[in-house]
Amino acid sequence: MTFSLRQMSIRTRFGLLALAPLLLLVTLLLFLPPDGVERAEWAQFIGRFHLLSIHFPIALILLVPVLEIAGRIRRFPDLRASVDFSLALATFSAIVALTLGWCLARSGGYSGSLVTQHMWGGIFVAALSWLCWMLHGRFLGQRLDFIYAFGLVVAVGLVSWTGYRGGQLSQGENHLTEHMPTVLRAWLRLPQEDKGPTAAASTSFFTICVEPVFAGHCNSCHGPSKQRSRLRLDSYEAVMRGGKHGVIVKAGNPQGSELFHRVTLPAGDDKFMPAEGKRPLSADEVKLLELWIAAGASPSLAADAIKGAPTNAVSTVADVTFEEIDTAAVEKRRAPLASAVAQLQKRFPDVLEYESRGSADLVVNVSLMGAKFGDKDMAALKPLAEQIVVADFSDTAITDGSAAFIAVMKRLRVLRLMHTQVTDTTLHMLGDLNQLESLNVFGTAVTPGALEVAARWPKLQHLYTGETKIPADVQVSEAVRGKLVF
Amino acid sequence: MAFRMQMDATDAMDIHKEPAAVLTNYGSKPGESSFANNCLVARRLAERGVRFIQLYHWGWDSHGSNAKEALNLGFADRCREVDQPIAALLADLKQRGMLEDTLVVWGGEFGRTSMRENRFGQVMQFVGRDHNPGAFTIWMAGGGIKPGTTYGETDAMGYEIVKDAVEIRDLHATMLYVLGFDYHKLNYSFQGLEQKLTSVKPARVVAEVLA
Numbered sequence: 001m002t003f004s005l006r007q008m009s010i011r012t013r014f015g016l017l018a019l020a021p022l023l024l025l026v027t028l029l030l031f032l033p034p035d036g037v038e039r040a041e042w043a044q045f046i047g048r049f050h051l052l053s054i055h056f057p058i059a060l061i062l063l064v065p066v067l068e069i070a071g072r073i074r075r076f077p078d079l080r081a082s083v084d085f086s087l088a089l090a091t092f093s094a095i096v097a098l099t100l101g102w103c104l105a106r107s108g109g110y111s112g113s114l115v116t117q118h119m120w121g122g123i124f125v126a127a128l129s130w131l132c133w134m135l136h137g138r139f140l141g142q143r144l145d146f147i148y149a150f151g152l153v154v155a156v157g158l159v160s161w162t163g164y165r166g167g168q169l170s171q172g173e174n175h176l177t178e179h180m181p182t183v184l185r186a187w188l189r190l191p192q193e194d195k196g197p198t199a200a201a202s203t204s205f206f207t208i209c210v211e212p213v214f215a216g217h218c219n220s221c222h223g224p225s226k227q228r229s230r231l232r233l234d235s236y237e238a239v240m241r242g243g244k245h246g247v248i249v250k251a252g253n254p255q256g257s258e259l260f261h262r263v264t265l266p267a268g269d270d271k272f273m274p275a276e277g278k279r280p281l282s283a284d285e286v287k288l289l290e291l292w293i294a295a296g297a298s299p300s301l302a303a304d305a306i307k308g309a310p311t312n313a314v315s316t317v318a319d320v321t322f323e324e325i326d327t328a329a330v331e332k333r334r335a336p337l338a339s340a341v342a343q344l345q346k347r348f349p350d351v352l353e354y355e356s357r358g359s360a361d362l363v364v365n366v367s368l369m370g371a372k373f374g375d376k377d378m379a380a381l382k383p384l385a386e387q388i389v390v391a392d393f394s395d396t397a398i399t400d401g402s403a404a405f406i407a408v409m410k411r412l413r414v415l416r417l418m419h420t421q422v423t424d425t426t427l428h429m430l431g432d433l434n435q436l437e438s439l440n441v442f443g444t445a446v447t448p449g450a451l452e453v454a455a456r457w458p459k460l461q462h463l464y465t466g467e468t469k470i471p472a473d474v475q476v477s478e479a480v481r482g483k484l485v486f
Numbered sequence: 487m488a489f490r491m492q493m494d495a496t497d498a499m500d501i502h503k504e505p506a507a508v509l510t511n512y513g514s515k516p517g518e519s520s521f522a523n524n525c526l527v528a529r530r531l532a533e534r535g536v537r538f539i540q541l542y543h544w545g546w547d548s549h550g551s552n553a554k555e556a557l558n559l560g561f562a563d564r565c566r567e568v569d570q571p572i573a574a575l576l577a578d579l580k581q582r583g584m585l586e587d588t589l590v591v592w593g594g595e596f597g598r599t600s601m602r603e604n605r606f607g608q609v610m611q612f613v614g615r616d617h618n619p620g621a622f623t624i625w626m627a628g629g630g631i632k633p634g635t636t637y638g639e640t641d642a643m644g645y646e647i648v649k650d651a652v653e654i655r656d657l658h659a660t661m662l663y664v665l666g667f668d669y670h671k672l673n674y675s676f677q678g679l680e681q682k683l684t685s686v687k688p689a690r691v692v693a694e695v696l697a
Binding site: 414 | 580582586648649650651670687690691693696
């Protein structure tokens with residue numbers, strides 16, 4: 001008997017076509033399993049579409065027995081004709097979803113038996129779907145047709161189980177039973193649900209002192225979203241369960257506990273935690289872990305039972321983050337000003353700049369022009385007045401004649417008028433600059449009479465009044481008093 | 487430009503133009519070569535928009551091998567030479583509102599032991615201390631730094647760090663941050679490596695000292 005591609009039915013040809021990616025996926029699973037390491041971001045991004053695409057093959061596989069059964073009813077004889085097509089579509093869409101799933105698992109830092117079971121479940125579902133597709137109708141009316149029926153039943157069972165495991169992966173292990181009513185629980189003889197950690201009491205040393213340390217330093221990699229080395233530190237049970245390298249807490253023995261060991265290694269050590277230059281635990285935080293383990297790593301021991309524990313140990317300062325600058329968006333915001341800015345930069349070189357690379361706000365500093373800049377030049381700034389957030393007119397020839405031009409710079413945060421001819425008149429005209437944080441009138445003829453306007457600046461932090469006619473012991477309200485710098 | 491620089495620079499350097507009260511605050515005598523005069527010039531340069539100013543003061547290698555290096559003699563003089571001008575500079579910058587956007591960093595390249603140096607086991611004639619690279623102090627004032635904060639701790643001997651260590655690269659990352667730089671991005675390709683001012687090891691901005 002000879003086989004030739006041409007003699008094969010379309011179904012067999014497509015079937016063979018589907019076999020190749022299926023075998024490839026099995027190979028990937030065997031040799032490149034998910035190992036808890038995070039990889040390329042694009043792979044994670046694509047992988048997330050697994051959650052979306054997976055519902056398609058599931059629905060199709062569940063549809064097949066429906067078609068088979070409903071098709072036997074005399075009224076819908078045509079339904080069974082769709083079975084073949086549904087199975088083919090189910091197989092191919094399962095292959096797509098499997099590939100995405102592998103991308104997600106491999107690159108998203110997943111590991112452990114849950115994800116492994118879910119993946120093999122997926123593979124077998126796809127394989128069964130393929131098998132059913134190949135067997136469908138082949139032994140029609142023969143005894144062997146029961147293999148097809150049996151395959152379908154197993155496929156439905158397996159797809160349900162695999163889907164449930166997948167749900168546990170993304171929604172948490174008890175995602176189905178989480179909100180089950182107590183009555184139903186009792187009837188099903190399920191354990192009564194325990195809200196929060198079973199053992200850790202809310203007034204315990206663990207909850208008050210230890211958990212915040214984990215939350216602040218560890219849970220971004222060992223928590224609900226990622227489980228590096230299959231370790232979670234977001235509940236008492238998880239901490240005690242440990243991870244890939246086994247148990248990490250040995251009650252009563254801090255020095256022998258991996259948890260304590262890892263955070264007390266020299267900072268440069270490869271195994272030091274937190275890894276990758278993240279903020280290390282403070283000495284007080286390390287002390288809390290040590291005391292807790294030494295006292296028996298108890299979930300319920302009261303917070304005040306451990307003497308000598310550092311208080312307020314958990315650092316509340318958030319790490320600095322750098323935001324990516326969207327240059328296109330910045331360009332867009334700068335576009336309406338661009339010609340006015342260019343014009344002004346040409347007229348007054350080196351005095352006008354954007355506040356930062358990510359900003360369309362302007363900083364003006366004409367102090368270096370000295371007496372060459374005066375009231376008559378102020379009009380030039382007018383078209384951009386509302387974009388100026390920092391303005392330095394120190395050492396220039398401006399007088400109260402400029403006040404009206406400064407008053408329209410509604411968004412000014414910092415204004416410097418050091419060593420100029422401005423007087424109280426100017427300050428009185430600036431009362432509406434409600435964004436003002438810092439005003440410098442050092443070395444001017446400003447008098448205490450100008451200070452009443454200071455109360456009108458809600459955000460004011462500093463008013464530099466050195467070498468003015470304002471004496472250091474000036475009588476002003478407490479609120480203004482604290483802001484004066486002499 | 488050369489002309490402008492020569493004209494402007496001489497003006498900036500001319501501390502005769504400062505009022506007597508300012509000279510007294512700094513302990514500055516025009517014409518002398520002193521750290522006090524340098525501090526005053528630094529303020530005048532900063533006023534004129536100079537972006538980076540380094541003041542150097544030497545003679546701090548106080549091993550105690552001679553009178554100039556003795557803790558109670560030369561070292562005490564060094565302290566006197568810098569103490570008043572630094573205070574005057576900070577007060578000046580603060581008064582003029584310049585401390586808002588000026589970062590002042592004071593430091594050396596290493597610390598000194600808290601115990602006396604006695605070379606070869608012999609008690610030395612003068613009292614001095616050896617190098618201590620393990621722990622030392624640097625302070626910062628102004629731009630973006632939280633006033634009145636101390637961060638980090640040594641053991642009781644002042645020998646090693648026991649708490650909240652700040653590596654040099656962390657200090658640099660922090661300085662770059664307050665200057666408005668992302669230290670991850672500020673790099674240049676050289677010899678096959680993306681060279682960074684914070685070196686290749688992971689650095690962190692010490693957020694605890696930021697205002």
